[in-house]
Amino acid sequence: MLVGNDPWKGSGHHNDIFTATPAFLNGRLIGFAACSAHHVDIGGRRATTLSRDNYEEGLRIPVCKLYRAGQANEDVFGFIASNVRLAETVLGDLRAQCSANHVGCDRLRELCTERGWPDFQPLADEIVRRSEEIARAEIQRIPDGAYTHEAPIDIIDGERIVLKVRVTVAGDSLTVDFTGSSQQVRPAVNCTLRYTSAYANFAVGALLQLPVQLNEGSLRPIRIIAEEGSVLNAKFPAPVFARTSIGNFLPEMIFSAMAKAVPDRVVAGSGSTPLWAQYIFGKRRDGTQFAPLNSANGGLGARAHQDGVSCLTFPVNIGNTPAEILESELPVLVKCRALWPDSAGAGRFRGGLGQHFEMEVLRGELGPDGPLLIGFRGGRFHFPVPGLLGGLDGPNGKLIINGKEEVGGGDVSVPPGGVMACHIPGGAGLGDPLQRSRSMVERDIEYEYVSRAEAARLYGYTAPVLQEVE
């Protein structure tokens, strides 16, 4: 059983530890089972964007044998244990990965035994061949051409981060080229090429609506390119921990580029991109400490035939924590979790609504011992959520801590009585708002999703004049 976590070979940061187990049948190698999980800690500095290089970001595990012929390699376990906080949990999860791989290998062996096969290569060949055929056939349906998009997504360390994408469809193959995107940056938000490829492939796969999964075959016709040294193909030892801050935007970039080619399949910009979350550190009055992650999400972008969904995580998949759970775990009070009216980009179909989430640190007996240290993640502080095909933008995000507007990224001390308010944007619109069905505009007004003033301004909606009936 092999283990490793190199961000440049796997998924872009150290927390994801990969394990792979070969499956043997009668001494013959028949396949592999592999899995990777995000571990709660990997040593180094805690969850932060402040690391100056990859070495500060914790334990780097080169490829080595975690088990040798079924025997645990205690040296490796020991190395990991002595370099991470919460070692019990980390090793527990690592062992879970090992036993999970065993289940996978058992299933592969059972399949061969049942069929009386020495291995399952003929089946694998067939799966790879047909998956490739299907992907190529789907790509062929997209009109040939080069589709481009360029957008600033954030200002980091005083620099504007611009992403640039060129999607070339030529017959039955598709290339996504990010050449021209911003250079890598000092804070730990850089993406390795592997991570960039992962999100780009995810977006292409979702657009193609493949009836098979992304695998060796279906990925063959897809190529991902990014310049070395750019923020999407950072050079070792760039710091990479919070790579979601940039990588989360890649599906939106690709959808925006492809909107003209496949308007029925794309999603306009989502207010929930990038992830809005807080790492909350503090001490209860009984001396115990806490360090949970809380997230709240903006709206999904509009689609060609329907509105976006209000308050829905995208493209990561992290839900909220119920207010009653938060309050029973932390000395805080959730003041509000509400739809944010007028926060969705207008369009023939509008974005899903964003969210107004507000939390207060309690005072006195119910409050914490000292202030909370909160690390804020969020985005769209500088550039709005982009609309598509005539749809309008969603608003900027707004983060107000202790009455002061902030832009996230750093750690802020919030004392008892302090309040943090997140206005997480709604999704952007798709298509001309003037073409929106009037009954849907009326519904939006009745439900107070959209104010009358905005309905008039954005949708050109004027209420029908009521006629006196004789």
Added chain:
Amino acid sequence: MGIGIGCDIGGTFTDLLMIDEASGKVFVDKVLTTPADPSLAIETGLLGLERQSPGALAQALTLVHGTTLVINAVIERKGARTGLLTTCGFRDVLEIGREKRYDGNDLQITFPDPLVPRPLRLEVEERVHTSGEVLVPLDEASVEKALRLLLERGAQSIAVCLLNSFANAAHEKRIGEIAARVAPGIPVTLSHEVLRELKEYERSTTSVVNAYAKPVVEKYLQKLDQRLAQIGFKGELLLMQSSGGLNSSEMARRFPVQIIESGPAAGAIGAAHYARLAGHDKVLAFDMGGTTAKMCLVVEGKVARVNQLEVDRVHRFKRGSGIPVRIPVVDLTEIGAGGGIAKGSAKGTMEVGPESASADPGPVCYGQGGTEPTVSDADVVLGYLNPAYFLGGRMSLDRAKAAAAIETKLANVLGLSMAQAAWGIHSLVNENMASAAKVYVAEKGESPSNCAVVAFGGAGPVHAYDLARRIGARTLIIPPRAGVASAFGMLIAPASFDTVQTHRTRLARADAAELETLYAAMEAEARAGLPRGTQPDAVWFERAADVRYVGQGYDIAVPVEPAMLGAGDGNFAQALRAAFNKSYFLLYGRVFDELELEIMNLRVTAYAPGKQFADEFSAGRKAGKAAPESTQREAYCPIAGKFLPHAVYKRGDILLGHRIVGPAIVEEPESTTIVGAGASLTVDASGSLVVQLPEEAAARSREAAGELDAVSLEMLWRRLTSSVDELAAALVRTSFSTVVRDVADYACGVFDAEGRLLLRSTDSTPGIAGGLAPMLQHMLEVVPPHTPGRRRRAGRQ
């Protein structure tokens, strides 16, 4: 001794079953369901029973009733116009939900509309802390104002769900009082009465479903009461709750959400009853009909229960795409779509389902205009169903038409013989159900090979043999009167009432005396919730606590024995940990003794024994002859890979002492049982057919050795998919951190010998999943495999 009647309303038929304990006689009636007024079919059926046994109706003690009324009201959006009052700042909780995508790859994702639209969700000024402390007193003027506005907007029923009301319900109670004054005649549902448990979204949806269904259920039960009185029924009307227990019609009027899954649970209870009589304590109840196939694990007569279900899903088989309802419910899992439609897939393989043929026009063989081949069509073509004896001969099936459809739509297109295509449909639907069943049983910490399969429903006995073979079960039981299994189950179910109370405390600080006080109060409450006629000394209680490791997002229900609480604080903590370890180990295969435990919720269920109706089958009906009579027909044998003559028996002809060796077919009006080659069949003292499957090797079918055709490729592709999903399930089950379990930030994959990625787990995180293949390639470059096998070639980067 008395007369009891069970009555189950299904989509097509309303089934009634009456047992007269004095004579041991059983009477059955089946009438067409009357959707516009379901009580009409009940009346018709009861009058039918009365004709079979004159005078029975007036003497009957009990009528137990299962109904799909509430679930249908929710799915068809035919409930009351409902208003919702919430704490200031939280009116949108019902619409915001949990913010997660149930399908990571679906860009067209949608969710069900909330049952209460935004204009009918209003806020009141108040705030209670999680400790129960009032931070902002209730502003009664804001309550009155909101109630008046709801009335103005046409609310016919009102739900109230305030934040932290599980800890202090005073404000909700006060709103109930104000509503009685301001909105007299409008039913009110207070969330703490429905579910005294934390998590505001789930408490809201559950309370709202209750409020939404209240007027519907009230109206229906009034009508039913009238009809029952008119035809002279003087006994007690009980309703089957989703939990598998019975309760009074008054309770159903107050808490209609409790009868949302009213009917389906009863079948499992009936099945378990017969399995116990046949000497089996671990049972998989398997119910297959035209549009659904369900499974439920029953251990020692106890039906598996969970504390949540999901209704009104956007995608039938996708968890998270519906509305959560937190009530105790029999854990019936849907393992298939029943009689699905078979078609060619984009992969060039054959797929069955999930679309099923609706009743109209139905399968091709019904001859009502259906054109797409279905599971039923395959079953008739394979010789399993008798075209002249379907529903006991009430309907004839067109075998030639079914064969022609399979030939032209599948066999010709996919390059298969007719028999291959028909067996392909039958075996694919079974394989799909088998893989879902294996995951379901594994999640419960059990193994299917230790379980007996009990099959019922119209199609259950037709598919059960091959299903049992695929999951490795050795015994198959077909209870008598499998077509009215639910109506029977209702009759023997216990009465029950469930309570829950959130009481969040670390185990180390738990006060046993305080817990004992809480449990005692909950027992009193649960006892009061049982039907009025309950014998007080027959009542028993089950206590449980939802416990988890501190920091984990999942809790498990741990049984709490009263003796554990009497043992003093330190010993209580020890005893509860031991009980937790036992349950946790069964589910996840490991425990963490160094980690702290936390109690989340306390639960108490009060039970009163069900009626013990004994029926006539226990009277000995010994075989007179050496072998029952049989006819013969050609049916497909998967082991031989061709059609062979099968002996065909009438179920009634098989008596105690007979032993039949497969291949064989047993027919009865409601269903047909297939017995594979080499299996043996007997009938037991209670009338169940008991089939023993042969050794695994002998039962292996020809499909195992064949070439990769359109059927086997589909089957094996799916097998690999479920292998990697099992890998993922194992990771989630045995991992510790919330990142893996709650946030699901992981990915799993299977690769071939060359290191080529074939499949990833369905719910993989894209960012991690994309790293699987390149990381494996990197690993194999660093540590090349040095074993025989096909040489690895460079995969893609």
